Amino acid sequence: MSRIIASAAIRGGHACVRRAETMLAEALGRHNRNTAIGFPSTAYALPIILALTGKRVEKLGDLEEAVGAARSWLPAEPTEKLWLPYLGGALDAGAATLVAQEAIEALKPLHGIPLEFDYWLGPTTDGILREQGIKLVDGRMPGFAACVGALPDDETAEQLARDLQERNLLVFMGANCAGETMAAQLNRRGVQMNWETFLVPYGPDTSSIVHALGFACRAAFTFGGLKPGGLEETREILLYNQRRVFAFVLALGEVDDEKYATAAGAINFGFPVIADTDIPEILPSGICTYEHVVSNVAHRDMPARAVEVRGVKIHTVEIPIPVRHGPAFEGERVRREEVAIEFGGKYTRCFEYLASRPMDQVQDGLIRVVGPEIGDVPEGARLPLAIFVEVAGRKMQPEFESILERHIHSFLSEPMGVMHLGQRDTVWLRISKKARDAGFRIEHLGTVLLHKLRNDFPAIVDKVQVTLFTESAGVEELYPTAAAAYQSRDERMGALTDERVEIFYSCALCQSYAPNHVCIITPERLGLCGAYNWLDGKAAYEINPHGGNLPVRKGDSVDPVLGQWKGINDFIRNASNGAFERFSAYSMITDPMTSCGCFECIACILPGTGGIMIVDREYAGETPVGMTFSSLAEMTGGGQQTPGFIGIGTIYALSRKFISADGGLARLVWTTTRIKQKLGDRLRQRCEELGKPGFYEKIADETVCTELEPLIEYLATVEHPALEMGEMV
Amino acid sequence: MSLDLKPKKWAGALREVTLGAGSRRPVAVGGGNGLPLHTFEAAFPHRPALALEITDVDPVRWVESVRQPWEGVLGRPAEAARRAVADFGADLLLVHLMGTHTDRGNRSPEQAAADVGAVLEAVNVPLIVKGPGAGQKQNTVLARVAEDCRGEGLALHSATNEDYKTLAAVAVAYGHALVGESPIDVNMAKQLNILLADSNVDLNRVLIDPLTGGLGYGLEYSYSVMERIRLAALGGDAMLNCPIVCLVGEEAWKAKEAKVPADKEPLWGSQRERGIHWEVATAMTLIEAGAEVVVLRHPETLDRIRKQLDSWFGSEPSHDREGVVQNSFRATDEHR
Numbered sequence A: 001m002s003r004i005i006a007s008a009a010i011r012g013g014h015a016c017v018r019r020a021e022t023m024l025a026e027a028l029g030r031h032n033r034n035t036a037i038g039f040p041s042t043a044y045a046l047p048i049i050l051a052l053t054g055k056r057v058e059k060l061g062d063l064e065e066a067v068g069a070a071r072s073w074l075p076a077e078p079t080e081k082l083w084l085p086y087l088g089g090a091l092d093a094g095a096a097t098l099v100a101q102e103a104i105e106a107l108k109p110l111h112g113i114p115l116e117f118d119y120w121l122g123p124t125t126d127g128i129l130r131e132q133g134i135k136l137v138d139g140r141m142p143g144f145a146a147c148v149g150a151l152p153d154d155e156t157a158e159q160l161a162r163d164l165q166e167r168n169l170l171v172f173m174g175a176n177c178a179g180e181t182m183a184a185q186l187n188r189r190g191v192q193m194n195w196e197t198f199l200v201p202y203g204p205d206t207s208s209i210v211h212a213l214g215f216a217c218r219a220a221f222t223f224g225g226l227k228p229g230g231l232e233e234t235r236e237i238l239l240y241n242q243r244r245v246f247a248f249v250l251a252l253g254e255v256d257d258e259k260y261a262t263a264a265g266a267i268n269f270g271f272p273v274i275a276d277t278d279i280p281e282i283l284p285s286g287i288c289t290y291e292h293v294v295s296n297v298a299h300r301d302m303p304a305r306a307v308e309v310r311g312v313k314i315h316t317v318e319i320p321i322p323v324r325h326g327p328a329f330e331g332e333r334v335r336r337e338e339v340a341i342e343f344g345g346k347y348t349r350c351f352e353y354l355a356s357r358p359m360d361q362v363q364d365g366l367i368r369v370v371g372p373e374i375g376d377v378p379e380g381a382r383l384p385l386a387i388f389v390e391v392a393g394r395k396m397q398p399e400f401e402s403i404l405e406r407h408i409h410s411f412l413s414e415p416m417g418v419m420h421l422g423q424r425d426t427v428w429l430r431i432s433k434k435a436r437d438a439g440f441r442i443e444h445l446g447t448v449l450l451h452k453l454r455n456d457f458p459a460i461v462d463k464v465q466v467t468l469f470t471e472s473a474g475v476e477e478l479y480p481t482a483a484a485a486y487q488s489r490d491e492r493m494g495a496l497t498d499e500r501v502e503i504f505y506s507c508a509l510c511q512s513y514a515p516n517h518v519c520i521i522t523p524e525r526l527g528l529c530g531a532y533n534w535l536d537g538k539a540a541y542e543i544n545p546h547g548g549n550l551p552v553r554k555g556d557s558v559d560p561v562l563g564q565w566k567g568i569n570d571f572i573r574n575a576s577n578g579a580f581e582r583f584s585a586y587s588m589i590t591d592p593m594t595s596c597g598c599f600e601c602i603a604c605i606l607p608g609t610g611g612i613m614i615v616d617r618e619y620a621g622e623t624p625v626g627m628t629f630s631s632l633a634e635m636t637g638g639g640q641q642t643p644g645f646i647g648i649g650t651i652y653a654l655s656r657k658f659i660s661a662d663g664g665l666a667r668l669v670w671t672t673t674r675i676k677q678k679l680g681d682r683l684r685q686r687c688e689e690l691g692k693p694g695f696y697e698k699i700a701d702e703t704v705c706t707e708l709e710p711l712i713e714y715l716a717t718v719e720h721p722a723l724e725m726g727e728m729v
Numbered sequence B: 001m002s003l004d005l006k007p008k009k010w011a012g013a014l015r016e017v018t019l020g021a022g023s024r025r026p027v028a029v030g031g032g033n034g035l036p037l038h039t040f041e042a043a044f045p046h047r048p049a050l051a052l053e054i055t056d057v058d059p060v061r062w063v064e065s066v067r068q069p070w071e072g073v074l075g076r077p078a079e080a081a082r083r084a085v086a087d088f089g090a091d092l093l094l095v096h097l098m099g100t101h102t103d104r105g106n107r108s109p110e111q112a113a114a115d116v117g118a119v120l121e122a123v124n125v126p127l128i129v130k131g132p133g134a135g136q137k138q139n140t141v142l143a144r145v146a147e148d149c150r151g152e153g154l155a156l157h158s159a160t161n162e163d164y165k166t167l168a169a170v171a172v173a174y175g176h177a178l179v180g181e182s183p184i185d186v187n188m189a190k191q192l193n194i195l196l197a198d199s200n201v202d203l204n205r206v207l208i209d210p211l212t213g214g215l216g217y218g219l220e221y222s223y224s225v226m227e228r229i230r231l232a233a234l235g236g237d238a239m240l241n242c243p244i245v246c247l248v249g250e251e252a253w254k255a256k257e258a259k260v261p262a263d264k265e266p267l268w269g270s271q272r273e274r275g276i277h278w279e280v281a282t283a284m285t286l287i288e289a290g291a292e293v294v295v296l297r298h299p300e301t302l303d304r305i306r307k308q309l310d311s312w313f314g315s316e317p318s319h320d321r322e323g324v325v326q327n328s329f330r331a332t333d334e335h336r
């Protein structure tokens, strides 16, 4: 904690408490102790005092105890010699200040000072609290900004108010700077200020800001069901605000002692302070989720910076593009005659690349098209395109880049009239004439990505900026970087082995129809649906810790060959509802993993060959085991352990851990041409790694035969290695 | 030959949830410590409660045979409520505010609150209030109803994984119970309860709607999901041990078998009988799977189920002095 801030806050606290004491003494001199005091139309008495002391103040006399409590929290005023301010001391002073300020506000009417006058609205009634406070709690309103002080001029004041409104933030205003107030500035600009416009001026004194914090406390009482009481209850109320009410203080103009003290009070609630002046910063996290005090922020950057520092998540309900969009349009094709503009395919270079950056290097919401826009080129033009997405987030990790990048496909498939195929540098993108006529431009691809990434991945993405290069120079300049990133990601993924991690991820998404099924996803064995690999599991857990993917610690090894670990087995017992005791990661014979029903492929043993076959879901024909995919699926699925039959994600076949306990890939004697095609060169390469010359060519498929007898003959002819390995069971 | 029963003891038990407060005569559900209807080895303080569904506007899509007993009161919720309680003997009611749906009349939150208010005036049983379906409209409608009817202990139907924060907040603020709806998925049901608990909702005020299919339309899925929820609850999972409510009527009367008139399918017999059978079969199955509250549409169904429950649980529910319905049942020697 900065010495300057702490000292100022403590001095401010003392001054506030003294003022409250004086006003209280005066009031007691003139009025009966039983004189009712309080704010209009509320059941929460003086809410800050109720929250922080647990006491309901309803009569003048009650204030003595409250102000007394505030006094007792104040640390000694720091002098040049006596130096012990620490965060705790300043926070205590802040809490004392809030209590004193609320007392001052409650005493004002007794001193003939109105709370509500001109455009100042004074404290908020319960009726409005019920209507508006819920929006803070249920997320319709992402948070509130308590604006303290005034801007350098009226125009800047209006600009700031508009920027905050645009983000749906509730704006509270209070305090003054040398007599000037933000509300007066807005008033001169003719801006409407009331609860409908979400611009709420409390009062011209710094003490009036306490109503904003009182509002937050009352929301916690009402919608969080929190009860006032002792220290523990107070802690709960503060925590509730810290976790749920995304508020922050904007310190506008000079910050005096009382404002420092009020800010310290707000920090107790987890509300950080963003200042436009050069006050000392308090960066390390502690009470607030991230920074506590950030200073010297330009006015136009204040809303964005505040949103970032407080961790406010803003969800866009309607993505601002001129065409309809949604998963319904995902499969839509744009045919050649409908094309307004086209990128990639076999014609031009078109790629997408998503990179993570430090927080201060991404300008959230910035979308640029570098090169011609849709209107600058003739209809049907083919342009190169680089979709360059830069994201930043407090919890973003470089590992998540590929996951987010993979979503670009579904995001860009959603607008009506946009066709997106492929990924990385195999992208093919078309925009239809209809979409163009409706006003859709290349720039809107960025709009979609911006909002979808922020909406769908709020836990890891805080900021997004998109650059769309549409001329060769830019595209070619970026390409080597992208290509290098693809490669290094692949290498990193390749180097990620089961041995090198301590944690696997579970997936229980399929339990709805296979109640005892659970997938254990390891770096070298992806989920059997093919849609979830280990990194996805990791990211999914980061995004939603209550979701279907949980981290599972491996624990001690039970059998390194089969791939059994104590931690995994314990987890399985529980997650399968006691149905299974053990899972082998690397065997389809001994304690194989269960199969739900959405496996991409089935691997099953072929008696008499010493080998196995792998058949994919699309393959409709007969197989050497005498069953089609669908009859096999019946045997394999349903969440049972069926030795000799497992459902797998196609690319598990490429893993070095592919049924490694049973002999591995060398057991593969038959598969479908579709699988061979899909795995392509990667399968050839894996085959070569086995060190069995000509192995790839020895794997039969449906063009060789679809029955067992001829298969055995074929295997003998080509001398397939499985024949020598002996039967699997 | 005598059968030697070895009673199974479970680590956990269901939470007991009391529906209705204020001017309501409360009905408590749940609290059992064994598998549904295993009265020979477990104690069930409450028998399943039977609700009838009434609507704010004329439910034009209801088939004739289910409209018929409600003739004259469809779309008049207070009158329908009176009939449901006084004539048909419902333990509680589900008020379906279908007319608030943007495509079915788009009635305002104020109108909805007035409708529920009228029902509260007309009868004194607890109410489950169902909105037009998850989304902004439902939130504003139910928030308004919750505020205007504060303290009545309504059960708001329903919060979902994607959209629970508003209803959680108003349930807490105005003292109502909450129904959490999950799409036939035990993990989603659990996740939702975790989220609700995280929003400071007391899980002793929560019912699970696991989303049911009607007979022939996914009922077996519902059955096994409910079975799993119950097994987890009895195993001690404090995030899944809320009582279950099933909207039976809605599903059963959707089935083609319940809707097709006899002249179209002469072999299928009387449409009225068929529909009631369909609803009875669906409801009985779900009660066996563990439903603590079933919401029905046809009073005849309710009557038949009530008789069946009587034969299992011994007697009609009686009311004690506080007005709490004591539909209690404990395993007795006689039943062992």
Ligand code: SF4
Binding pocket: A507, A508, A509, A510, A511, A518, A519, A527, A528, A529, A530, A531, A532, A596, A598, A599
């Ligand atoms: S098949 Fe896929 S979605 Fe289903 S449980 Fe396994 S990993 Fe999860």
